[in-house]
Amino acid sequence: MTIKLLQGDCLDVMQDIELGSIDMVLTDPPYGMAYKSGWSGASVAMDGTRMCLRMYKKALPVLVDLMAENAHFYFFTRWDVWPDIADMLSPYIPVKNALIWDKGHPGMGDLKSYGYSYEMIAFASKGKRALIGGRPGNIFKHNPVPNAKRLHPTEKPSALLEEFILRSTNEGDTVLDPFMGSASVGEVCKKLNRNFIGIELDKKYFQIAQDRISAV
Numbered sequence: 001m002t003i004k005l006l007q008g009d010c011l012d013v014m015q016d017i018e019l020g021s022i023d024m025v026l027t028d029p030p031y032g033m034a035y036k037s038g039w040s041g042a043s044v045a046m047d048g049t050r051m052c053l054r055m056y057k058k059a060l061p062v063l064v065d066l067m068a069e070n071a072h073f074y075f076f077t078r079w080d081v082w083p084d085i086a087d088m089l090s091p092y093i094p095v096k097n098a099l100i101w102d103k104g105h106p107g108m109g110d111l112k113s114y115g116y117s118y119e120m121i122a123f124a125s126k127g128k129r130a131l132i133g134g135r136p137g138n139i140f141k142h143n144p145v146p147n148a149k150r151l152h153p154t155e156k157p158s159a160l161l162e163e164f165i166l167r168s169t170n171e172g173d174t175v176l177d178p179f180m181g182s183a184s185v186g187e188v189c190k191k192l193n194r195n196f197i198g199i200e201l202d203k204k205y206f207q208i209a210q211d212r213i214s215a216v
């Protein structure tokens with residue numbers, strides 16, 4: 001089993017990954033919140049989202065090229081950018097479903113509107129890879145990581161990631177997360193004997209990712 005953690009901009013770093021070598025992409029990209037930090041204006045957050053979407057337009061075709069002939073693709077997204085993501089993906093890979101992570105209770109957000117108690121994941125499939133273990137529904141209920149235990153503000157729970165990895169890969173397959181944050185995906189891969197390639201731009205989170213993987 002190989003675990004490779006790479007620090008840098010995924011648009012640059014992905015150039016060094018062998019084409020067709022990835023059996024699963026599982027990633028939770030930024031949607032502009034980083035650009036928002038330190039600011040309170042919604043327009044600043046929107047600019048951040050637009051900048052991220054522009055980056056995905058470049059990154060998505062590269063990601064699909066890195067995928068093997070038969071491979072699955074999971075991309076965390078939000079209801080308001082879902083049409084953009086689905087439109088960007090469709091020319092390169094068939095989008096099969098919107099998966100729902102049901103968090104059980106609403107998180108923070110606009111207090112005058114309904115709370116967000118779910119996240120969406122775009123599921124796409126290259127070639128004819130089948131899901132392992134039958135055909136589940138598209139709603140997955142898992143508690144979020146408690147605030148006090150989070151290594152990253154948008155950390156995803158390992159039970160949810162494990163479910164996706166077990167359904168889409170076998171032992172020895174390679175999983176890529178180009179926006180790995182604290183390496184929650186990498187940790188599960190190491191535990192499940194999958195190869196992992198993770199890329200992170202932010203040096204602080206890269207260090208956290210390295211520490212997390214060493215601790216497994």
Ligand SMILES: C[S@@+](CC[C@H](N)C(=O)[O-])C[C@H]1O[C@@H](n2cnc3c(N)ncnc32)[C@H](O)[C@@H]1O
Pocket residue numbers: 008009010011028029030031151152154155156178179180181182183184185199200201202205
């Ligand atoms: C939503 S977070 C992922 C959190 C992760 N799911 C976890 O559980 O820790 C997205 C991450 O992508 C990183 N990032 C943003 N732009 C990037 C880029 N161009 N290349 C690589 N990483 C990037 C951010 O620093 C952030 O840590």
